[in-house]
Amino acid sequence: MSAIAAKDWREFVRDRRLVIAAGLMLVLALLALALSWQRVASHEADRAAAEAGDRQTWLEQGEQNPHGAAHFASWAFRPLTPTALIDPGATPYAPTAIWLEAHSRNTGNGRPIEDRAATLDLGEFSLAWVLQTLAPLLVFVLAAGLVARERERGTLRLMLASGAKAEAIVRAKAGGLARIMLAITAPLALAGAAAVLLAPAGMTGDQALRLVLLGGAYALWLGLFLAIGVAVSALAGRTDRAMLVLAGVWLIAVPLGPRLAGTIADIAAPNSDARAFWAQMDADFKNGLPGDPDAKTRSAALKEATLAKYGAASLEELPVSWDGVSLDASERYGYKVFDRRFAELHAEQDSQRAAMRLAALVSPLAAFQNVSAGLAGTDLAHHRHFTDAAEAHRRVAVNQLNADLIANGAGKTYEGYNADRRLWEAVPAFAYAPPGVGVLAGAWLLDLAILLAWCLGGVGLLVFAGRRLAREGA
Amino acid sequence: MLRLLRHDLRLLLRDRLALLVLVIGLVVTALAVANGARWIDYLETSRADFLTRTEAAQAEYRAKFAGPEWTDVDSADAPYTTKRSFAFPVPVLADFTIGRSDIEPRMAEVRMGYRADTLFRNYQIDNPERLQRGRIDLSFVAIVVAPLLLIALGYGMLASDRDSGTLRLIAAQAGGVGRLVAARSINRLALVIGPLVLGVGMLLLTGPADPARMTAALLWLGAALAGIAFWWALILWVNALRVTAETSAFVLIAAWILLVFAAPPLINSAAQALNPPPSRMVQIVESRRAEQQATETYKNDHGTDGLAELQRVKDVIAQYQRISTAHDRAIRPLNDAFERQLAAQQRTVRQAQWLSPPMTVSNTLAAIAGTDATTYAGLRTASFAYLSDYQAALTRGIADNRLFTLADHDALPRFQPPPAPAPGWLGVFWTLLVTGVAMALALSRYRQLTLN
Numbered sequence: 001m002s003a004i005a006a007k008d009w010r011e012f013v014r015d016r017r018l019v020i021a022a023g024l025m026l027v028l029a030l031l032a033l034a035l036s037w038q039r040v041a042s043h044e045a046d047r048a049a050a051e052a053g054d055r056q057t058w059l060e061q062g063e064q065n066p067h068g069a070a071h072f073a074s075w076a077f078r079p080l081t082p083t084a085l086i087d088p089g090a091t092p093y094a095p096t097a098i099w100l101e102a103h104s105r106n107t108g109n110g111r112p113i114e115d116r117a118a119t120l121d122l123g124e125f126s127l128a129w130v131l132q133t134l135a136p137l138l139v140f141v142l143a144a145g146l147v148a149r150e151r152e153r154g155t156l157r158l159m160l161a162s163g164a165k166a167e168a169i170v171r172a173k174a175g176g177l178a179r180i181m182l183a184i185t186a187p188l189a190l191a192g193a194a195a196v197l198l199a200p201a202g203m204t205g206d207q208a209l210r211l212v213l214l215g216g217a218y219a220l221w222l223g224l225f226l227a228i229g230v231a232v233s234a235l236a237g238r239t240d241r242a243m244l245v246l247a248g249v250w251l252i253a254v255p256l257g258p259r260l261a262g263t264i265a266d267i268a269a270p271n272s273d274a275r276a277f278w279a280q281m282d283a284d285f286k287n288g289l290p291g292d293p294d295a296k297t298r299s300a301a302l303k304e305a306t307l308a309k310y311g312a313a314s315l316e317e318l319p320v321s322w323d324g325v326s327l328d329a330s331e332r333y334g335y336k337v338f339d340r341r342f343a344e345l346h347a348e349q350d351s352q353r354a355a356m357r358l359a360a361l362v363s364p365l366a367a368f369q370n371v372s373a374g375l376a377g378t379d380l381a382h383h384r385h386f387t388d389a390a391e392a393h394r395r396v397a398v399n400q401l402n403a404d405l406i407a408n409g410a411g412k413t414y415e416g417y418n419a420d421r422r423l424w425e426a427v428p429a430f431a432y433a434p435p436g437v438g439v440l441a442g443a444w445l446l447d448l449a450i451l452l453a454w455c456l457g458g459v460g461l462l463v464f465a466g467r468r469l470a471r472e473g474a
Numbered sequence: 475m476l477r478l479l480r481h482d483l484r485l486l487l488r489d490r491l492a493l494l495v496l497v498i499g500l501v502v503t504a505l506a507v508a509n510g511a512r513w514i515d516y517l518e519t520s521r522a523d524f525l526t527r528t529e530a531a532q533a534e535y536r537a538k539f540a541g542p543e544w545t546d547v548d549s550a551d552a553p554y555t556t557k558r559s560f561a562f563p564v565p566v567l568a569d570f571t572i573g574r575s576d577i578e579p580r581m582a583e584v585r586m587g588y589r590a591d592t593l594f595r596n597y598q599i600d601n602p603e604r605l606q607r608g609r610i611d612l613s614f615v616a617i618v619v620a621p622l623l624l625i626a627l628g629y630g631m632l633a634s635d636r637d638s639g640t641l642r643l644i645a646a647q648a649g650g651v652g653r654l655v656a657a658r659s660i661n662r663l664a665l666v667i668g669p670l671v672l673g674v675g676m677l678l679l680t681g682p683a684d685p686a687r688m689t690a691a692l693l694w695l696g697a698a699l700a701g702i703a704f705w706w707a708l709i710l711w712v713n714a715l716r717v718t719a720e721t722s723a724f725v726l727i728a729a730w731i732l733l734v735f736a737a738p739p740l741i742n743s744a745a746q747a748l749n750p751p752p753s754r755m756v757q758i759v760e761s762r763r764a765e766q767q768a769t770e771t772y773k774n775d776h777g778t779d780g781l782a783e784l785q786r787v788k789d790v791i792a793q794y795q796r797i798s799t800a801h802d803r804a805i806r807p808l809n810d811a812f813e814r815q816l817a818a819q820q821r822t823v824r825q826a827q828w829l830s831p832p833m834t835v836s837n838t839l840a841a842i843a844g845t846d847a848t849t850y851a852g853l854r855t856a857s858f859a860y861l862s863d864y865q866a867a868l869t870r871g872i873a874d875n876r877l878f879t880l881a882d883h884d885a886l887p888r889f890q891p892p893p894a895p896a897p898g899w900l901g902v903f904w905t906l907l908v909t910g911v912a913m914a915l916a917l918s919r920y921r922q923l924t925l926n
Binding site: 017021028031032035038042043046047049050053054057060061062072075077089090091092093094095096097104106107108109110111113114115116117120121122123124125129133134137141145238239240241243244247248251252255256258259260261262263265266267270271272273274275276277278279345348349352353356366369370373379380383 | 491494498502505508509512513516520523524527577578581595596597598599600601602603604605606607608609610613614617618619622625626629630634718719720721722723724727728731734735736738739740742743745746747750751753754755756758759762763765766769812816819820822823832833836837840847
């Protein structure tokens, strides 16, 4: 059987069309890797400069009321980890920076996709894009003729007549193709690993683990297409028919699958309208969440409770700043509103992901994209982890500023109390630590199970093709 | 010829592959139509809801302004509390080509203190994963799916017969290679174009009753058909070469990959690498520095203690306006540099798109639909100009320490969208030229095929 694999390797090397196709894919992948490296490196350099500049601006804002400083606020900039240069995942479509101002849980600015001239958006050019889209097609092109061509030439009949078992021939063909693909993708794996190792953010144990897991996931991914490709070649009568069937499978699995997923999500769990989302929150503040009193009633109750707490007859007699107390209460009610409405938004996004998984019935890519981006740290769960961390920091900072105003602003007008650099220095800078690979694995484990099910199906198809070949002969 | 057409159609419909192509074409078109109809309805509804909600609030505000309880302090504060809202028009064929309509801002409120960099904010609540997956629209069908379906039907149109040695016989029965190619072309093209035309008709019937849509849809269909013609010419040319059906399929799929799938991301990436816009993060930091410099004595929006006195309110408002204007002036060059780089990216894409006729057609379809980068850049520029006019009107309203009046309020400008830019047809002409050349080459080779 190793002779069959060796012969397939020789045929591959001799067929200039295939060598050119494989070479082109290799060049494209390396180009994508270089462009991604440049993109991630410049993002990280800009982020480091922006964080330092923003902190400096914060510290040098001069004397002002702490609430003014809470409005001036600071920014959280999302880091890109080294594995993001393998698979940018959802990051081009996610905001890069969030303004952490008082009263508002902002959703962020600077989605990279908005800064591009693309109209035909078929995906972010990256190593993952090449491996997710072009590599399966290359596998199919290489696989299409593996068995079918033997049949066309009559050599399959010869092999079977010489005592070779059909199942073993199919297995050997799959093994030979795996060897060819390994030769093509090994330089890519090495280049990808080198790029991650040399990435500006530096290598950590978690990144190394992510890299290894990504390698395993992509091996599974290409293995699936390899099994389907060889099986179709064995089942189809002619090479051109096999190629057409495989091109059809690829069309459905790769360009159509993810878009089908998006379309299903649109229908099953449509996006909230941004303006309506914020208008709802404005109404929540004004009228209160269901079961809560409106803003005027809340304010009156707060006034009553504060006067009672300090045993004061009027606001002027309070030993603390009423403005500060009022702002603090308003801010904390805001947290309640944000928690509720953002939980609904996140639930909507989770429903969309669940709906998108339905497309995995016809396209494994719909699930595999989640696995790949999850391992690269560029999926929705990682984005949400960042925005949640930013929001947690915003609350810490705003609470700290309000606490200062409450304690020191008593009996003074808004303009009458100004804090200075000492308070600005006491407010910590936002420091984000991306989560380890296991922390958010729950987001993609089901997708991994779907991918494994597809792989099992692929192997089953391969076994079926071998048996049918044995039954029908050449 | 009609008999030949009917005969070929019968044979074609007996082929499972042709039926599969028809089914895929119909299913994908149905999805595109459903998605497009839902999308334009969403755009129309969200626009109407926003304008209704904000204009009702503005009308209520105006009624208070004109009412008896309105005080001079309210008037002094009015430049800050007054708002205007605007929404971009819904792109005429957003249901045909979703394009950038799902990532660009579509509406905003304008008030004192808003700047070009904060005019559109918090509109980015969409699920980034959902956006990453993309959407199926008619453009996707015309540019991505239809060519592959055509390749499936046409790769072996003559090559298969040549492989089996029956080409001469079949061509002789048909009365010549030309007649055979014509009959097979018409039937195969109909099988792929049919669902697309059906989709266009369905969207026209179900979409908004806008008289401009019919003309736009016809232009859109014309451009889409030019793209399909390009692929058919390529298929005919490859079939005219003396290659096997397998090689024909290989070459055509490789061409599709290269022109449709690889070229756009590659060209877009190259355009961005060659014209990198200033970093958004740098822009943010520069903006904050400018704000800090312009705000030394500015107190934020909760100076209610001080707002008791009329003059104080006037001062605070005037100071705020001066600071905002100074800030806007300071960061405008950076914003302009950003827009210039985006325009440069688009120029690079336009220059490089000649390498890929499908990309030129795709860009033309988006331009006709009003969902392309140029249209949105024009709308953004118009909205920034409107913002400047609005702020200038506010500044005039509070000049010389005078009170902002109801007349000033009513005289605040309203947003006027710019006329939609005319789509460039050079790309389509280029596609037709390439199509003509490929077709001429194919026909000249077919003429050389003799039947004896």
